[in-house]
Structures are given as C-alpha cells and as structure tokens.
Amino acid sequence: MSIKPLADRVLIKSAPAEEKTIGGIIIPDSAKEKPLKGEVIAVGSGTKDEIMVLKTGDQVLFGKYAGTEIEWEGDKFLIMRQSDVLAII
Numbered sequence: 001m002s003i004k005p006l007a008d009r010v011l012i013k014s015a016p017a018e019e020k021t022i023g024g025i026i027i028p029d030s031a032k033e034k035p036l037k038g039e040v041i042a043v044g045s046g047t048k049d050e051i052m053v054l055k056t057g058d059q060v061l062f063g064k065y066a067g068t069e070i071e072w073e074g075d076k077f078l079i080m081r082q083s084d085v086l087a088i089i
Contacts, residue, residue: 003072005044005079010054012038012067012078037061037089041077054082061087 005011015035039059046052054060067080 003042003077005042007044007047008050008052008082009044009079010040010082010085011042012060012062012080013041014038014076014078034064036064038078043082046082050082052082054085054088059089060085061089 003011015037037060040054040056042056043052043054062078062080062085066084067078070077070079
C-alpha cells in the first residue's frame with residue numbers, strides 16, 4: 001500500500017454493504033446503508049499527545065459519518081482519525 005496516513009489517522013477498507021431484497025425489489029447501491037465496520041489497512045505514527053492503539057489488520061467499528069472517503073487504484077477507503085474509531089472487534 002502506497003498510502004501512509006499522517007499523525008493519528010488510519011486508513012480503513014470498509015466491509016461491503018449487505019445485499020438486501022424486499023419482496024423481489026432490489027435496493028440500488030445509492031440507497032444502501034453505509035457499512036459501519038472495516039479493516040485497518042495502514043496507520044499513522046501518532047502524535048506526542050496520542051499514541052496509536054490501532055494496528056494494521058484490526059477489525060473496527062466506526063461512526064456512520066466518520067472519515068473521508070477516497071478511491072485509490074479502483075478500491076474505496078476511508079481515512080479518519082483514530083478517535084473516530086469506536087471499537088476493535
């Protein structure tokens with residue numbers, strides 16, 4: 001991975017949204033719920049006030065509107081501060 005988060009930021013690959021159909025109606029991608037869990041792909045080095053608790057490979061839960069979505073080489077990722085991560089699962 002050539003993306004290296006800075007300071008207390010982490011790079012997360014979101015888990016795919018679950019496919020749901022209701023009585024034969026397929027819900028389009030734009031109407032699907034945003035996934036709230038993912039895998040940590042890369043972490044920054046932390047700051048002098050906050051050490052990095054997360055590490056590469058951790059499965060995490062995060063807030064619905066947390067982070068900034070980016071697309072890199074055809075894959076979608078989220079970049080967010082470590083404090084936006086709610087839990088490690």
